[in-house]
Amino acid sequence: MLITIYRTVLIYFIVLLVVRLMGKREIGQLSPFDFVVAIIIAELAAIPMESTNFPLWKGIVPLVTLGILEVILSYLALHSPFLRRLLDGEPQVVIKNGRIIKDELRRARYNLNDLLAQLREKGIVNVGDVEFGVLETSGKLSVIPKSQKRPVTPEDLGLPTGYEGLPTILVMDGQVLRENLRLVGLDEAWLKKRLAAAGLEPEQVFLATLGTDGRLFINEDRIL
Template identity: 65%
Template sequence: MIWEYVYRTTFVYFLVLVVIRMMGKREIGQLSPFDFVVAIIIAELAAIPMEASEIPLWHSVLPLVILGALEVLVSYVTLFSRKLRGFICGYPQVIIKNGFLLRDEMRKARYNLDDLMAQMRDKGIVDLDDVEFAVLETSGRLSVILKSQHRPVTPADLGISTPYEGLPTVLVMDGNIMNNNLKEVNLDENWLREKLEERGFSPRKVLLATLGTDGRLFVNRK
């Protein structure tokens, strides 16, 4: 009996994992209302076969697969239809424009001042007078654009040119050489091993090694 529960739980776990992966790489806070509803239904359907051994697995497997396929279909359709995307996901709403609160938009979104102040504080903003625009995104998050005099100074503001930085390339991770990444930067494994040997390391003893766009090699041992 216990092995049946183990089997059911393991099977449903991997099935739900596949279905969730099908939904894409959006964060939970970025789920549309449709995605959120699907996630709730998936959780409910997944719990049924794990709790009730008398119910055949396919009674939950089939709805889970249908929901996953429906989610993928709707996601693809919304890529090409803005109207459908707006119906399912909604549209961003401007809450603050030119430094003024738009009460009508806040009422439409049922978004109160306490919510606004809380999200402002979360972004390190304590004075609404510093805000030029604030947009309530479809995910419920608030995007804020500060007035120009309150934005951090950038090198462009000072007329200073800066070199290209880019992202470092991971060459070794958890002791494994990333050969594809080496090829992308026109290097080979022999070069990497020589550089590591100069520092007294072998790839197996390296937790992480990255190559910056400036040519500097960062090595962190295990």
């Protein structure tokens, strides 16, 4: 029993390491090549976990080899358009100027139900409202609506807008993030003073963020 637990934990961390080495792209976007690699990794990881008689190194070596191969191919693909096309394929324009391109749908073996479903997911019910619909290598549909159907932006109305940026997290789970304080030119004494004004200690704060406008948002849902 302990041997099975040991092998499972070890394989788990090895697979986690291999996936991390393969990069974030492998997690967020699976091309056909990435999908095949993910299936093989799952199969290779299952063998040494299920069979205690199977030598552990025979399961680890293929996993590490596959991870290294994926990293090498991904690096080479950065500099080779031909290799990118070979491994990932190419995006296909399936809608152009509000008209569905049937030949591209057939070439991608992509039926109308799939196309309409992905359009509905993006809030589009009329194909005629689409300027371009691009079927990405991951199988997802990217949609560019016609200019008349896009939401009005401040730029369209000629209205000036200020810089928004991302808020800086200063406290998370009751822990003060000193490095983030340093990046925005503040210190812990300033933070404690602001929190004290709200009757709080850092340990009582679940989340506190500082916006680019200087406003401090405090979420005090932490259970003491």
